[in-house]
Amino acid sequence: MEMNPHESAFRPLMTPAEHALEHRFIHVVGSKVFIDNQPAEERWHQHFLGMHGDVACWGIDVPDGEDPGYGAEMDLRALFGRVSETEWAVAGRAVQLVEWGRTHRFCGRCGEQTKLADTERAYVCQACTLMAFPRLAPAIITLVTRGEGDAQEALLARGANFPVPMYSTLAGFVEAGENLEQAVAREVEEEVGVVVSNVRYVASQPWPFPHSLMLGFTAQWVSGDIVCDPVEIMDANWYKRDELPMIPPAMSIARRLIDDWVYQR
Numbered sequence: 001m002e003m004n005p006h007e008s009a010f011r012p013l014m015t016p017a018e019h020a021l022e023h024r025f026i027h028v029v030g031s032k033v034f035i036d037n038q039p040a041e042e043r044w045h046q047h048f049l050g051m052h053g054d055v056a057c058w059g060i061d062v063p064d065g066e067d068p069g070y071g072a073e074m075d076l077r078a079l080f081g082r083v084s085e086t087e088w089a090v091a092g093r094a095v096q097l098v099e100w101g102r103t104h105r106f107c108g109r110c111g112e113q114t115k116l117a118d119t120e121r122a123y124v125c126q127a128c129t130l131m132a133f134p135r136l137a138p139a140i141i142t143l144v145t146r147g148e149g150d151a152q153e154a155l156l157a158r159g160a161n162f163p164v165p166m167y168s169t170l171a172g173f174v175e176a177g178e179n180l181e182q183a184v185a186r187e188v189e190e191e192v193g194v195v196v197s198n199v200r201y202v203a204s205q206p207w208p209f210p211h212s213l214m215l216g217f218t219a220q221w222v223s224g225d226i227v228c229d230p231v232e233i234m235d236a237n238w239y240k241r242d243e244l245p246m247i248p249p250a251m252s253i254a255r256r257l258i259d260d261w262v263y264q265r
């Protein structure tokens with residue numbers, strides 16, 4: 001999987017670079033996307049997303065009832081793995097910024113109309129000046145290991161909401177007032193009853209469902225038998241490298257954490 005920072009030649013900017021040679025328009029239809037090299041309608045609101053190499057990328061807020069792709073639009077989950085990781089992240093950014101615009105037309109404090117700020121990406125209330133920035137919810141995802149060498153095992157769990165019998169790393173949102181290491185330890189203990197230490201950051205991935213940033217970690221088991229939280233976890237077990245169950249697809253950060261572990265010896 002590509003997670004090389006140099007591969008992501010996408011730069012989130014406020015205005016298009018002057019050398020933009022091409023434009024790409026990511027039409028956001030509901031929460032689906034339809035990508036074209038020209039806008040279906042100039043009058044629809046456009047959010048500039050940034051530059052992908054020399055290509056200026058735009059997210060277009062398609063009004064309800066319009067269908068510029070004649071049914072060809074795809075949701076982000078369906079697009080996952082069909083385009084490069086960078087293209088997918090740009091499409092996710094389009095959906096998130098368009099949805100942010102749709103839900104911040106009025107001030108959350110006084111209810112008056114907002115307007116986009118000139119110099120930064122924010123909606124500003126025209127009455128009380130409250131600013132609303134794009135939403136981003138940090139979430140941790142962790143591969144927990146136990147033991148050493150060939151006998152080492154990883155803890156993988158089947159989420160209660162997984163439609164297929166797939167086993168993945170543990171994930172959850174960061175709480176206000178908590179650091180990332182604390183979030184890892186808390187989520188692991190809440191979901192499977194296991195105490196961990198030696199939490200180490202590995203890599204991150206935007207996860208636009210609806211506006212998460214996944215921060216990937218490894219951690220080591222310290223104590224405790226697996227006791228699943230019945231609401232979130234259907235099943236969880238320790239697996240050796242050569243006994244893995246069905247695991248998440250390539251390009252997901254969960255898969256990267258698992259692959260790093262499998263191939264590190």
Ligand SMILES: [Zn+2]
Nearest residue numbers: 107110125128
């Ligand atoms: Zn206000």
